Amino acid sequence: MNLSHFLRQTARRHGQEIGFVWGDLTLTWVELDRRVDAMAAALTAKGIAKGDRILVQSKNCHQMFESMFACFRIGAVWVPTNYRQTSDEVAYLAQASGASAMICHCDFPDHAAAVREAVPGIRFVISIGRSEIGEDYDDLVERHMGEAVSPAPVLHDDPCWFFFTSGTTGRPKAAVLTHGQMAFVITNHLCDLMPGTTHADASLVVAPLSHGAGVHQLVQVARGAKTVLLSGDRFDVNEAWALVARWRITNMFTVPTIVKMLTEHPSIDAHDHSSLRYVIYAGAPMYREDQKHALKKLGKVLVQYFGLGEVTGNITVLPPALHELDDGDDVKIGTCGYERTGMQVSIQDDQGREVRSGATGEICVCGPAVFAGYYDNPEANEKAFRNGWFRTGDLGHMDQEGFLYITGRASDMYISGGSNVYPREIEEKVLTHPAIAEVAVLGVPDKTWGEVGVAVCVLRPDAALNERELLGWMDGKVARYKLPKRVFFWEALPRSAYGKITKKNIRAELEARGYLPLDQKIEASA
Incomplete structure (x- = not known):
């Protein structure tokens, strides 16, 4: 199934309900689907076809959100950058991905210029907001509004998203995510991270849609839960809690440092956050003292998962019921949870042999959420895989019940x-x-x-x-x-x-x- 069909399904079932909120702007699911169709038609008219890579340099906004589904719908590959990266860094991503076109927010003219200079094969640039960068995104949508586009036929292993790693040990690499893989990831997120999510739910975005938050919002679309963005690109804790209260937010995806900021800010006590059911954090383990403080403020709504971009967040889960405030004898302090549904973890030594329970080794994983490999990087792929297992580069151990404990990055030891x-x-x-x-x-x-x-x-x-x-x-x-x-x-x-x-x-x-x-x-x- 083409992933963009999730949006069409939701537009059919819950068309007149609000699907997207950004400041004073609200869009229904039908409006979103029509806008995605229009942009998909515009890209097709410009010669974009299945397999082409579209670089997207943008801060969070509804156009960026739509661009994901527009690319998916025509079988193109969505290649988002982190908007905080420099123009030279983004130009490198354009080269590394083999991008043939770019969608760029008007606030980043230098990035568009750098990409055009570095990649002569860039056919055109579309500007989010009127600028000299290129044709205006919304003008194109208006011009092609009403043109229906059927989702391109795709196979399980057809790429849909180049998910760039953060490059903590070198230059970023493009992890290839596929339609079939991501369909499993969405199902797995709904199963393990936020069971019971429906169109009555709402999700607050406090991180760039270019990475984990984008995966999380795909999940919301699949169940018709509305997405709510912060009004600006600066993280405003008071605004975040105000939005939680106003839109009765039920889930959010974040990282431990943001949870810490949210729960230690005085505004947490000024707004009603009783609607929250799942505050999902990933990207790094949460220190126990920070975890305790968050539990005191929010109650048992924390969900931890461990998973790299290459496994799209699908390695382990620690659900709300296992987040305990007190350090009792039966509390597994420091664990990042147990294996996600359909996934398998192996703790291995340097030769790829599984170590005994409790022994430290490299955390390796296999299962349907593992990516298809790094784009055009055989050397990195050879290092990343061993005997069918993806090597995370993280060190840890598992207890006899299968709970995983992360010791740290192998490079940190x-x-x-x-x-x-x-x-x-x-x-x-x-x-x-x-x-x-x-x-x-x-x-x-x-x-x-x-x-x-x-x-x-x-x-x-x-x-x-x-x-x-x-x-x-x-x-x-x-x-x-x-x-x-x-x-x-x-x-x-x-x-x-x-x-x-x-x-x-x-x-x-x-x-x-x-x-x-x-x-x-x-x-x-x-």
Whole structure:
């Protein structure tokens, strides 16, 4: 089935109900379907055919949302960027994907120019909003309104979406997602993440539609649940809670750092959020102290899942019933859940052999949610797959009941004096200190021990703490060899364009501030 048929099905069943909300704009499902038909007709008239790749550089808006279904409908491949990326980065994505056309928000003329210069094969650019970039998106929709387009016939393995990785260990790679794979992912999300979702539900978008939030909204369309966007591209916590109250939001997809911001902001107590049933977080494990705080504020509505873009979020799930506030004997603290329906996890050693229960190894996965491979990148594919298993690059272990625990990225682990050190364990301990809001621990070279730990901390408002006090407090709480050699206190941790705290960015910032290498003389860490 062509994925765009989900929109047509919903338009037939719930046509006059509101399907999309953005500021003062509301669109019914019928209006959305007609607009998608019009853009699909416009793309076809411009020569776009099945298999062509359409690069989309845009902040969240209804046109971006529609462009996904317009591409799917004609069998083209949707290639969204993260709008926070630079023009050079987006030009690289255009080259790497073999894009033949571009849809670009009018706020990004430099990006459109860079793509045109880097990729001579770009046939045209469509501008979201009137600009010199190219023809106006809404003018094209108006011109082709009323033209019905039948979904292009597709096979299970036909690509529909190039999902670019965040590139934390190099340049981004295009993970090929297919119509059949994504149909399974949608079904799996409805089964495991938000069971019982119907057209009476509503979903708030607080992340770019270019990645996980876009997958999440596909799921909403399949069940006729309305999508609500924040009015601007800046994350406004008060507005988010106001929208939850106004539209009786029942689910949202986010990441742990956003959950933390939402639940620690005073506006959470000013708005009614009793409609929430599923607050789904992914992208990174949530630290236990943050998890407890969110549970106190929201109740048992948290849903955690673990899954990379290459597996479209489908590896494990920890549903609301297993999110406990108290650390009882029967509570599995630190787990990211059990295997998703239809998926299988294997913890493997360096030779691809499955390790015993409780032993640490690389988390590998197989099942229908695994992507079709990286586009035009045989070397990356060879590294990513082994004996039919996709290698996530994450380290972890499984208990005897099949619950998975993530230790960290394989690239995050460091060896100090011959002993393996997993930063996440130390970070969890540091976060139990009442003065610490955020922390990242990473290994750096050391002449004596090979590698040692460095902790970068962010204090809570009005809190006071120094390096000596924190290290003294940690002494006895973790083994001596796990104690960081240095602690730095910053106002904020650097984040990637995807909103994630990445060790690569922190290491670069440490170097930029002159703190690395550690054997050079540096001033106090405050």
